[in-house]
Amino acid sequence: MKGVKLHVRVLALALLLIGVASTAWQIFVLNIPVSSETTEPVWVIDAKLSFTARDNSPVKVQMYLPPVWSKFITLNESFISKSYGVNTDVVGDNRQAVWSARRAEGNQQLFYRLMLTKRSNSRFSESEPGPQFSESPELIGVEKVAVEALLKPIREQSADIETFIREAIKLINEPSNDNSRLLLGNDYTQDNKSRVLELLLSSAHIPVERVHTLRLVSSVAQVSELWMRSYNGKRWLYFNPETGAQGLPNDRVVWWTGDEPMAAVEGGRNLKIEVTANQRTMNSIMLAQSIAERKENKLWALSLYDLPLQSQQTFEIILMIPIxxxxxxxxxNVIGLETLGTFTPVLIGLAFRETQVFWGVILFTFITALGLSLRSYLEHLHLQLLSRLSVVLTFVVIIMALISVLGHRLGLDRGLSIALFPMVILTMSIERMSIVWEERGGVHAGKVGIGTLIAATLSHLMMTYEPWAYFVFTFPGMLLVFMSMMLALGHYRGYRLTELFRFNAMIKGK
Structure with missing residues (x-):
């Protein structure tokens, strides 16, 4: 016996650990939310391209798109155009959309919409290898002298690539530095400062490239912001060419790299780009599912969310039965409440989903009372058990049909829902209650009936509790946890709560 108990305990512990581990893995690895009401912000970026096409000429429009290695996860992107074909290509480290049309004339508009989330992208890595050496450009005359004059203090005041670049940006933006002013040529635009920075760093054999970003701010017209980045042998370093600040802010999205503009048109003129961003909220479970679909995560294919909607609704009910x-x-086993059968209260509680508890209790009590009256009458006819049950079942069906018809005539929707009561369960409940009545009296039969309704009501409340329903459906590993608890209670031999009250009265009597 001890070996059996140990076996049960080990099995219960194993099921508990597996259930908890699978649930924790879904929460912390797959980032599945623990509540159905959890929402997360997502960003919708709209880009509008407008231009004038040359009459009856082929048109080709190219626009850079956020790369797959962006630190944000792309949930969805769509291309909206009329009479244009669209394709996406990978060009170096960039992605590019290409709209094309055989003939176009007049004003044209193309639209691009991107939905992304700030959840960390597994493809994003600051340690992705990059170039670590750059050929020095050939300089002559005063330009060569100015570059060498700037590089000398930069080398003296820097210790590594990061500090070298920051010192270079600092000197370029210093208005009193004659060498910087010479190289800038009185052009203090950000684009020209970036050109001079590239010149200085290339002369020091430090590779650097331009990074164009957009800022995630709602209701503000977006203008691409230029940053510079360089690989120091371990990770990519991002710098603001105006301030020298290192590290991209959390609200910046890398859109493309390189010297070329965001979009270009062939066969048209007066190209204009308008970019706006808006923040929205999205249900977290839908967000997690969308991310899994974008990543083609095969583990989500084993999720119940991958089933058709009708099957999902069915399993939402089925998975609550173990609770x-x-x-x-x-x-x-613990409290000592007596019921008609083991699972009868659960099935009655399921029927309460449609009738609601109040009307369900009334209808169940009414039909059971009529069935008991018929059962008492049939007892005098000395029928066999199978025949008696068949007659009671038919009587229950007739009563349910009459209640449905009367409910429909009187405009009572709850009367129609009586058809959802399990007929066989009602029949067996009537039979069992009549047996209890014969063996232990009407009072005890009434207690058992009340206990059944109490258990059915409580189980209904548990099975229809929305947070529980979501949690069990989303994390089915919890069923293993419930199974382990059932195994642990299987060897419970202690007093029930109602028995403690009984024995307490006996002790007081002594």
Missing amino acids: GVMLILLLR
Whole structure:
């Protein structure tokens, strides 16, 4: 016996650990939310391209798109155009959309929409290898002298690539430095400062490239912001060419790299780009599912969310039955509540989903009372058990049909829902209650009937509790946890709560 108990305990512990581990893995690895009401912000970026096409000429429009290695996860992107074909290509480290049309004339508009989330992208890595050496440009005359004059203090005041670049940016933006002013040529635009920075760093054999970003701010017209980046042998370093600040802010999205503009048109003129960003909220479970679909995560294919919607709705009900059974197990084995059968209260509780508890209790009590009256009458006819049950079942069906018809005539929708009561369960409940009545009296039969309704009501409340329904459906590993608890209660031989009250009265009597 001890070996059996040990076996049960080990099995229960194993099921508990597996259930908890699978749930924790879904929460912390797959980032599945623990609540159905959890929402997360997502960003929708709209780009509008407008231009004038040359009459009856082929048109080709190219626009850079955010790369796959962006630190944000792309949920969806769409291309909207009329009479244009669209393709996406990978050009170096960039992605590019290409709209094309054989003939176009007049004003044209193209639209691009991107939805992304700030969740970390597994493809994003600051340690992705990059170039570590750059050929020095050939300089002559005063330009060569100015570059060498700037590089000398930069080398003296820097210790590594990061500090070297920051010192270079600092000197370029210093208005009193004659060498910087010479190289800038009185052109203090950000684009020209970036050119001079590239010149200085290339002369020091430090590779650097331009990074164009957009800022995630709602209701503000977006203008691409230029940053510079360089690979120091371990990771990519991002710098603001105006301030020298190192590191991209969290609200910046890398759109493309290089010297070329965001978009270009062939066969048209007066190209204009308008970019706007808006923040929205999205249900976290839908967000997690969208991310899994974008990543083609095969583990999500094993999720219940991958089933058709109708099947999902069915399993949302089925998966809650073990919770109702667990409650009945506690009520019977620990508390000592007597019911008609083991799973009868659970099935009645399921029927309460449509009738609601109040009307369900009334209809169940009414039909059971009529069935008991018929059962008492049939007892005098000395029928066999199977025949008696068949007659009672038919009587229950007739009563349910009459209640449905009367409910429809009187405009009572709850009367129609009586058809959802399990007929066989009602029949067996009537039979069992009549047997209890004969063996232990009407008072005890009434207690058992009341206990059944109490258990059915509690199980209904448990099985229809929305947070529980979501949690079990999303994390089915919890069923293993319930199974381990059922195994642990299987060897419970202690007093029930109702028995403690009984023996307490006996002790007081002594």
